[in-house]
Amino acid sequence: MEHMFDGYGMLLGFDIDGRNNRVTGSRRFVESEAWKHYNETGKMRWREFATPPKYASMWEQLADIGNTLLGTLGLSEAVTDNASVNVVPLQDGSAVAMTETVQGTYRVDLSSLQTLGRVQYRGDKIVGDLTTAHPQPMPNGDLVNLVSTVGVGFHVYRHPAAAFEQRQLIATVPHRRPLAPAWVHDFPATQNYAVIPEMPLYFNVGKLLFGGRSDAVFMDWKPQDRTTLHVVDLRDGSHCSFRAPPCFVFHWANAWESEDGRYLHLDACLYEDPEICNDLYLEPLRADYAPGRVPGRAYLRRATIDLRAADGSEVQGGWQPLVPDDICPPFDFPKVSPLKRGKPYRYVWGASSVRPTSAHNSVGKWDTETGSVQVWHEPGVLVGEPIFVPAPDATAEDEGAVLAVVVEADGGSSLVCLDGATLQEQARARLPWQITIGFHGCFVPAA
Structure with missing residues (x-):
């Protein structure tokens, strides 16, 4: 590999x-x-x-x-x-x-x-095999996801809560480049809207089929195309599009609608380009990076879409920083409280990097109201995706626990529990076997 x-x-x-x-x-x-x-x-x-x-x-x-x-x-x-x-x-x-x-x-x-x-999947005519591993949960238990079909477009669909094997088509949005669809790893959604982030990173079918590398693994980076944010109304399938500066996003932190329904707010861990995809080849990871080379960094950004603006118009203000970059450690795997998903929120937790390394060696907490950051860090560790679990009787948004898998400096592995408000370590369960850092998971309360 x-x-x-x-x-x-x-x-x-x-x-x-x-x-x-x-x-x-x-x-x-x-x-x-x-x-x-x-x-x-x-x-x-x-x-x-x-x-x-x-x-x-x-x-x-x-x-x-x-x-x-x-x-x-x-x-x-x-x-x-x-x-x-x-x-x-x-x-x-x-x-x-x-x-x-x-x-x-x-x-x-x-x-x-x-x-x-x-x-x-049963009883649908949704064709294509490129999808996301991040279906978005709806308040009623449904899941919303998309399939990208080469030569056609993005199909947005719904899984009913009681029947995951069913897919109900909501809308189809044409690709900007039909024979070279943009890569969508994750997308934001609210109760009423799903947003397809068509960033200018496109599948190079020739590289994919015959081998060889392009700008980012087998994909072409075309920043001159900028980013198109397709807003799909989940109620009736209508959709419109908005333009934003070029960027690359693995993961979206949250999305919500203003009280009057006019504005749609989208928060993401945003990279300036997709070089992070190349940074994750094993060869540079094993050999360390060339002197002076800085791997890709993601910072917390917000785009605000005026839903009354004309189709094809520019997102006013572009991508706005929520925390000053000079105090914000690079991070990804953003998580908000599940009680705040799709709603206005204050706190986001994530796997962050304490310098000089660019590896995720810490857990960070970002306050989007004050612009402040808290960090839990232990020298020599690697940290997986942190998951915030609210206390059953919580009265504050950050009252609860943060769970994260940690590879320790000596090669051992642990599950670490941090206080959601202070990031002070509360407990640690050391595993009898070694693990590697993975990707995404979930917390499921006991029945």
């Missing part, structure tokens, strides 16, 4: 028993077809994010190229189903492990971490 995004998905679970002061940890690979094939043969079945399979002959490569083209259209099983990106809880008590292909969605049991089977 060549890139941080290429490894096969493993679930990591913790059962926290507060009454008996006990934490039980477990781990298990998602039994995708990609993982099973590699486990049985030692060979890759499909390309992962940045690592292509090794071919025995030119004819084998040509056959794979044809299958991949069909796979991106959802017409064959020829793109990876390695569910390595996110775990999303469902209303029935199970969960789905997801990646950015439709076939890479698997139901999993949250207690045993057993893979229950690939999700098979």
Whole structure:
């Protein structure tokens, strides 16, 4: 494997028993077809994010190229189903492990971490296999997500709360470049709107099929195209678009509507360009970066869209900083209180970097009202995505706990619990085995 995004998905679970002061940890690979094939043969079945399979002959490569083209259209099983990106809880008590292909969605049991089977969508005509692993939860329990179909556009759809296997099409928004769709890793949404961030980072189909690198892995960076924010009304499927400065975003912190319904506020961890994608190749990570080279940094930014403005108009003010850059450590994996998702909020927690390193070695808390920052840091550690869990009887937005997986300086691993308000460490459960830093997870209260 060549890139941080290429490894096969493993679930990591913790059962926290507060009454008996006990934490039980477990781990298990998602039994995708990609993982099973590699486990049985030692060979890759499909390309992962940045690592292509090794071919025995030119004819084998040509056959794979044809299958991949069909796979991106959802017409064959020829793109990876390695569910390595996110775990999303469902209303029935199970969960789905997801990646950015439709076939890479698997139901999993949250207690045993057993893979229950690939999700098979029923009764819709939504074609395409490029999706996001970040479906957005609605107040009624529904999930909203999108599929990107080469040559067509973005299909925004809804999973009913009681039937994840169903997809109800809401709207289709054409691609700016139909044969080179923009990469969308995550998107913001409120109760009434979903926003498709069409940033100027496009799939280079030739690089994807035949190998080789472009500006960012296999994608082309065209900042002259700027960013288009497509606002889709989830009630009737109507949509309009707004222009903003070029940027790259992995993750959105939150989105909400003004009380009068006129403005839509979008908060994100924003990079100036997609160089961070290249920074996550294993080669530079192992060799350390060249002297003077600074890996990509993301800072907290807000765009405010006037929904009464004309279709195609400019976002006034562009991307506004919420915390001054000179005191804001670079960070990503932003999390707000689940009680504030889709609503006005004050605090956001994330995995941050204490200098001189650019690795996530700390947990940060950003106050969007005062512009202040708090940081928990321990020398030599690596920190995974922090998750804020509000106290059951909380009266303050930051009253609760922050949970984060930590790889310690000696190579050991722990689950760390921090006070949500002060970031003071409250507890630590050291694991009997080593882990690596992963991507996204969730907190599920006991039944």
